[in-house]
Amino acid sequence: ITVRDGRFAGGPVDWLQGFPIFCGLALILGYGLIGATWLVKKTDGETNVWARHCARYLLVLVMIMLGLVSLWVP
Numbered sequence: 001i002t003v004r005d006g007r008f009a010g011g012p013v014d015w016l017q018g019f020p021i022f023c024g025l026a027l028i029l030g031y032g033l034i035g036a037t038w039l040v041k042k043t044d045g046e047t048n049v050w051a052r053h054c055a056r057y058l059l060v061l062v063m064i065m066l067g068l069v070s071l072w073v074p
Helices: 018-042 046-072
Strands: none
Touching: 018 046
């Protein structure tokens, strides 16, 4: 974020960069994981099996995103 004299000096699309978009995608995956685990808890049968399958993939993706964000920050 561009700051001059303590005030924002950037443009209206300064948020449209790699890091904010990457964090937004990681957030979407995290919410997907929360939703999948909620379905695992609240359903049974075919829906429960599907939610477990989705949760496994989402967990792996969230862990990868967390690792990449942690490496990107420093």
